[in-house]
Amino acid sequence: MAARIPAEERLTNLVVALMATEIGLTKQQILDNVSGYRQRASAGTRSDALEKMFERDKEELRSLGVPIETIGDAADPNDLREARYRIPQAEYDLPSDIEFTPAELAVLRLAGSVWSAESASGDAQAGVRKIRALGIDGDEPIIGFAPRITAQDPAFAALQAAIEKSRVVSFDYLKPGEDAPRRRTIRPLALVDYEARWHVFGIDVTVDEDRTFLLGRIVGDVVTSSTTFDASLRDGAGERALSGLTRVAEANSALLEITPGTEAALRLGRRARPAAQGIVVPFVDLHILADELASYGPEVRVVEPSSLRDEVIARLRAVVAAHPEGTAL
Numbered sequence: 001m002a003a004r005i006p007a008e009e010r011l012t013n014l015v016v017a018l019m020a021t022e023i024g025l026t027k028q029q030i031l032d033n034v035s036g037y038r039q040r041a042s043a044g045t046r047s048d049a050l051e052k053m054f055e056r057d058k059e060e061l062r063s064l065g066v067p068i069e070t071i072g073d074a075a076d077p078n079d080l081r082e083a084r085y086r087i088p089q090a091e092y093d094l095p096s097d098i099e100f101t102p103a104e105l106a107v108l109r110l111a112g113s114v115w116s117a118e119s120a121s122g123d124a125q126a127g128v129r130k131i132r133a134l135g136i137d138g139d140e141p142i143i144g145f146a147p148r149i150t151a152q153d154p155a156f157a158a159l160q161a162a163i164e165k166s167r168v169v170s171f172d173y174l175k176p177g178e179d180a181p182r183r184r185t186i187r188p189l190a191l192v193d194y195e196a197r198w199h200v201f202g203i204d205v206t207v208d209e210d211r212t213f214l215l216g217r218i219v220g221d222v223v224t225s226s227t228t229f230d231a232s233l234r235d236g237a238g239e240r241a242l243s244g245l246t247r248v249a250e251a252n253s254a255l256l257e258i259t260p261g262t263e264a265a266l267r268l269g270r271r272a273r274p275a276a277q278g279i280v281v282p283f284v285d286l287h288i289l290a291d292e293l294a295s296y297g298p299e300v301r302v303v304e305p306s307s308l309r310d311e312v313i314a315r316l317r318a319v320v321a322a323h324p325e326g327t328a329l
Contacts, residue, residue, distance in 0.1 A: 010036025011057055013263070015066060015087065020266050024071050024084030027054060035263045058085070153215045156191065158222035159200050163188045163234065168205065168227040172219040176287040181219045186211065187229045189237035194245045195271075195284060201241030203233070212241055214285070249282035254289060255303040256281055264299035277303060290315060 013035045017025060031037045031050050041050060062068055071084040155171065162169045169188055172181035186202035193199075198215040257278040258265045272279035283289040290311035293300050297316075302309035 005036040005039055007036075007057075010034075011061060013266075014057055015061065016270075017266050018068060018085055018087040020270060021086050024069070024086035026082060026084055027051065029261065030054060030085070033261050033263065033266075038263070153198050155200075155215050155218040155222045156198060158224060159188050159191060159215070162222070162224045163191065165224075166228050166231045166234070168225045168229060169222050170225065171222045173213055174217050174219050184211075184213065186213075187233060189234045190241050192238055192241045192245070194242060195249075195288075197288065199241065199245065201237055201244075203229075210240070210244070212244060214288070245284055248284045252284070252286070253280050253282045254305065254308050255279075256293070257301040257303060259299045262296070262299040264293075264296035268300070286311060294319075 014030065017030065017034045025033075031041055031047070031054065037050055037054065040053075041047075058068055067087060069086050069088055071086065159169065161167075166187075168185060170183060170185045173184045174181035185205040186200070187205065188200055188202040190201045191198060192201060199212050200215060201210070201212045203209065204211040255275060255278060256268065256272075258268060268281055269279060272281045274280075281289070286308055290308055293302060293308075293312045294315035302312055
């Protein structure tokens with residue numbers, strides 16, 4: 001049975017793949033390597049059905065204003081049997097004389113992440129796509145067909161409302177390795193998206209210090225109190241949060257070996273730097289990175305640190321244990 005990859009996720013993966021290549025990808029390379037097509041191919045979907053799906057996706061993206069370029073044979077440009085496809089980076093670039101401050105980029109990142117297809121006009125969608133070219137990670141969702149706010153982060157709406165009203169909130173927070181969540185009370189100042197995950201930045205009331213919390217680790221409901229705080233505390237909070245997360249990422253890195261042409265290579269490569277033995281990927285949270293790397297299976301191998309390698313192996317062993325021989329994945 002074909003893997004159930006949502007259409008909007010498949011379209012996002014296709015855009016990421018086509019933006020990640022200068023020479024372009026052939027149709028077969030796309031069907032073999034891009035998530036959404038690859039799973040269906042592995043499950044036995046006929047090649048002609050996959051090709052029709054790709055053609056529909058390609059036309060849908062073009063209708064949204066995504067400039068997919070077709071590169072034919074140099075000797076015979078009309079021969080498209082081995083055509084290559086790409087999204088020219090220049091088509092996404094903003095004029096060179098336009099600059100944004102880190103705070104403005106943080107606002108644009110948040111705005112572009114929370115709009116839905118219904119709320120964004122064609123011009124707005126084109127603008128957000130150009131904003132992506134400023135350096136925001138290519139594996140983040142592209143507006144217009146992959147809205148970012150989902151039930152995976154149920155705490156988002158309550159925190160957003162509390163920030164707008166300058167209200168103190170409390171929630172239970174479960175960190176890796178702890179048996180039970182701890183109650184945290186904060187003055188929420190900003191919601192930021194970093195490494196495609198939402199974080200809330202604020203002042204921990206107990207210690208009166210800045211803290212950043214991953215929304216995915218909030219357990220249960222967020223409780224908004226009647227206690228308010230000075231709204232001016234929110235000024236520059238998003239910039240401070242992103243700067244802090246960036247500093248943490250710069251202090252932590254993983255050396256990885258990646259299989260070329262795979263989903264792992266496409267996604268990890270855009271936030272990595274090359275190394276003699278593979279690529280170096282900065283990270284904020286070892287456990288979150290371990291979750292991601294385990295999802296790529298044999299496409300990636302952790303060289304170091306050993307603590308990350310052990311966490312990835314533990315996750316893979318858990319998957320094997322949960323699916324005894326003969327049990328369908």
